[in-house]
Amino acid sequence: MDFDWHKIFFSDQEYTFFWEILFRTPIMFLAVVLVLRFTGKRGVQQLSIFEMVMIITLGSAAGDSMFYDDVGMLHALAVFALVLAVYRIIIWLITKFEWFEFLMEGKPIYIIREGKMCLDELNSKELGSDEFLGALRGQHVDQMGQVKYAVLEDTGSLSVFYYPDEEVLPGLPILPDEYESKSTIISKPGLYACSKCARTYQLEPAVDVPCEVCKNREWVAAVHRKRVS
Numbered sequence: 317m318d319f320d321w322h323k324i325f326f327s328d329q330e331y332t333f334f335w336e337i338l339f340r341t342p343i344m345f346l347a348v349v350l351v352l353r354f355t356g357k358r359g360v361q362q363l364s365i366f367e368m369v370m371i372i373t374l375g376s377a378a379g380d381s382m383f384y385d386d387v388g389m390l391h392a393l394a395v396f397a398l399v400l401a402v403y404r405i406i407i408w409l410i411t412k413f414e415w416f417e418f419l420m421e422g423k424p425i426y427i428i429r430e431g432k433m434c435l436d437e438l439n440s441k442e443l444g445s446d447e448f449l450g451a452l453r454g455q456h457v458d459q460m461g462q463v464k465y466a467v468l469e470d471t472g473s474l475s476v477f478y479y480p481d482e483e484v485l486p487g488l489p490i491l492p493d494e495y496e497s498k499s500t501i502i503s504k505p506g507l508y509a510c511s512k513c514a515r516t517y518q519l520e521p522a523v524d525v526p527c528e529v530c531k532n533r534e535w536v537a538a539v540h541r542k543r544v545s
């Protein structure tokens with residue numbers, strides 16, 4: 317194999333194209349910052365789907381015109397102006413029509429209501445269960461009996477509301493070591509939590525006991541810990 321090193325590193329550009337990049341890059345960079353400022357967003361921690369699309373589109377147009385000599389900067393800037401206009405129109409429609417908001421952003425859904433998992437929502441796979449447990453751990457929850465409500469917001473973040481200490485029930489432990497000890501074998505009598513829907517049952521030693529609610533057969537011994545944040 318004989319590599320064409322010049323082509324790999326410089327394509328078919330003259331070395332002087334570096335000067336052009338030096339000129340293009342800061343301008344496009346500033347243009348992206350300005351457009352994002354004009355959207356009125358304060359940060360990018362919680363992006364809805366269409367905001368994400370806006371940023372990808374801007375990034376693509378900006379990036380291309382930084383180093384493709386056949387992409388003119390004014391074309392990229394025209395894309396910016398249009399993306400900004402479309403973004404503003406969508407925001408306006410969202411505030412005006414509720415159905416449009418649902419269409420563009422979805423709506424908040426309950427994952428846990430009154431301490432019980434909402435199975436329909438869980439099965440709809442809006443949120444993987446690993447992801448869900450991880451998000452709860454991020455809120456310093458170490459067992460499910462501490463959680464009264466969990467709502468998946470349209471931005472993808474999870475809002476969690478807790479039981480006061482005296483109302484915390486024994487529940488499914490979600491620290492990785494404990495959760496991974498789930499088993500289909502119940503070796504001693506006690507309170508067990510279903511590893512899928514987190515309902516708790518008093519179980520006697522047995523093998524392959526199906527959960528009454530979700531039919532799952534893996535159990536973890538319930539723990540009764542209060543939340544310490």
Ligand SMILES: [Zn+2]
Nearest residue numbers: 510513527530
């Ligand atoms: Zn279950």
